[in-house]
Structure formats: structure tokens, C-alpha cells
Amino acid sequence: MASEAADQRGNNDHLVESNDPDHPANLIPSLCAKFWTLGWVTGTGGGCSIREEDLVYIAPSGVQKELMKPADIYVLSLPHQVPSTPRTYIRSPPAFKPSQCTPLFLAAFTRRGAGCCIHTHSQWAVLVTLLLESAPATESRRVFEINNIEQIKGFGKGPGKVGNLGYHDTLRIPVIENTAHEEDLTEFLEDAMDEFPDAYAVLVRRHGVYVWGDNVHKAKTMCESLDYLFRLAVEMRQLGIPWISDIPVVQPRRKAVEQ
Structure with a gap:
């Protein structure tokens, strides 16, 4: 270097x-x-x-x-x-x-127009990739998916799209394989960006996660929300609770009184 x-x-x-x-x-x-x-x-x-x-x-x-x-x-x-x-x-x-993270940061800026990119070695992120690695062959090992969790609302619908994901939406974070040298991850991160154009993060197996946002505030919010969801996912798996669930949408009994 x-x-x-x-x-x-x-x-x-x-x-x-x-x-x-x-x-x-x-x-x-x-x-x-x-x-x-x-x-x-x-x-x-x-x-x-x-x-x-x-x-x-x-x-x-x-x-x-x-x-x-x-x-x-x-x-x-x-x-x-x-x-x-x-x-x-x-x-x-x-x-x-x-x-060595520099080319991956630059990918977030040039391909997503991001204003901030954060890379962490969160243990919860690593554990999620290990759980996916050991998943049955019938399940995807290349993407983390979770729905019907309130914290999902912390994520935008995708670059250029208005609004955030809802409680019942499914958050999808692609997973790429680790390499011996961090900068060699760049092409795989870029491929994941192409395959998942609405994603604001990419997990690196046995390594950590890259998270980006339009600005520092949004990147930090999504990074914190992801870590919450990763930890929750690990504990859900320990309790035998699936990450993807099919629950009914609850309709309010009455509309809020207009002010």
C-alpha cells in the first residue's frame, strides 16, 4: 500500500x-x-x-x-x-x-450515491453468517431474511425510493464469502449490489458487515438497527423461532379521531 x-x-x-x-x-x-x-x-x-x-x-x-x-x-x-x-x-x-476497506467504501459512494459507509466486525453479524452457513441445503445461505419485526422500519425501501420498509415487509441482506485480503472483496460486494439493488448493507461471511446510507445519520441508524436484528436473529434461532413468519395484518378497530 x-x-x-x-x-x-x-x-x-x-x-x-x-x-x-x-x-x-x-x-x-x-x-x-x-x-x-x-x-x-x-x-x-x-x-x-x-x-x-x-x-x-x-x-x-x-x-x-x-x-x-x-x-x-x-x-x-x-x-x-x-x-x-x-x-x-x-x-x-x-x-x-x-x-483496505477503501475500495469497498468507494463502491458505496459511486454505485449507491451514499454519503457514509460503515464497516463493523460485529459478533452478531458474524454469528448470523455462521448460522446461514450451516443452514439446510433447502434454505438460502446467501441472504439474511427477516420480517414482522418492528426494527425493520429503520431501513429505506431502496436507493431512489420514497419511504421506509414496514413492519410486515421482509428485510433482505446479501451475504458474500470472505477473502484473505479485504480489498479483494470489492468485486463480490459490487456483484451483491447489482443482485440486490434495494439493499443498504452486505454481510461478509465470518467477517462482518458493510452498511451505507445517504448521510451519516441514516447510515448510523441502519447500522444500529441491523445489529439489533442480528442479535435478535441469533437468539430467535436458539429458541427455534423462524426469522420469516406469516402473521395476519392487524386492522385497527376504529380510526383515530381527526384533530
Whole structure:
């Protein structure tokens, strides 16, 4: 990765210097510290990236996520990235290396128009992929599906579509196989995006999950909702409760009185 970092080191530091807590260079360390408390980014694993117009801010590789500082953030210009050539950064920290998650983050930004992408090593996400891995041959091992759970309402219907999923809708998250090197996951993540155009996340078997949204707020909301659903799914399986159920729609006995 040294070639990728062969840019103007030490220049453009102003890109990560701001007193605004909502500036991407401040938000990424703040979010990663929060994710560390949740057990999502332990041992330097996981990461986060935020796109602000044409600039992409990325957490580095090899940093203790709860100790990350704005000065540790990489910045690249999205329009200036040329396929099949080394990535160039317009701002690099004096230490660390670019994240191997970078091409997967970029896929969320270029293919989904996302404003934020979060990668976690949540144990519940990993356990769900293991449960799917051991599922009977008659069941799909390539997609996590769950319905009739209130937290499903935290997910949009799909990019470009209005509104969120409903209580009775089925949430579907594709699963891709892990690779020895994280950046090699990119083509499989892109294939999953093509196959499931309405999905806002992709599970990586025995690894974790990538979640993206139009902005930081939406990405964080869906990431938290997913982790809730993954944990619930693991406990449901332990209790012998199916993830997909067929229950009747309950109609209200009377309409709300108009104000």
C-alpha cells in the first residue's frame, strides 16, 4: 500500500482541521469511538468513511479506533480516482496506512450515491453468517431474511425510493464469502449490489458487515438497527423461532379521531 500513500504527505492538513463537530474529520473519530464501545471495531478492525460532495474522508488502517484523531484521517478526491490505477490521496496522515476497506467504501459512494459507509466486525453479524452457513441445503445461505419485526422500519425501501420498509415487509441482506485480503472483496460486494439493488448493507461471511446510507445519520441508524436484528436473529434461532413468519395484518378497530 506504500504506493497508494505516495502523495503530498503533510500537505492539505486544513482539510481535516475544523471546530465543527459535524465535520467529517471530527465525526469519523467520534463515531469509531462509539462503535468501539459497542464491540464493533475492536483490535483496529472495522472502519468508517464519509463523503462530502467530491471529497471522501476515510479512517486509516491499523489505528486503535477509540484513540483516532482528526489528524489521522485520509482524504481523497472522488472524481480524480482512475480505475485500475493506484489511488491517490490529497491528504495523508504522517503515520498509518490507507484502509483496505477503501475500495469497498468507494463502491458505496459511486454505485449507491451514499454519503457514509460503515464497516463493523460485529459478533452478531458474524454469528448470523455462521448460522446461514450451516443452514439446510433447502434454505438460502446467501441472504439474511427477516420480517414482522418492528426494527425493520429503520431501513429505506431502496436507493431512489420514497419511504421506509414496514413492519410486515421482509428485510433482505446479501451475504458474500470472505477473502484473505479485504480489498479483494470489492468485486463480490459490487456483484451483491447489482443482485440486490434495494439493499443498504452486505454481510461478509465470518467477517462482518458493510452498511451505507445517504448521510451519516441514516447510515448510523441502519447500522444500529441491523445489529439489533442480528442479535435478535441469533437468539430467535436458539429458541427455534423462524426469522420469516406469516402473521395476519392487524386492522385497527376504529380510526383515530381527526384533530
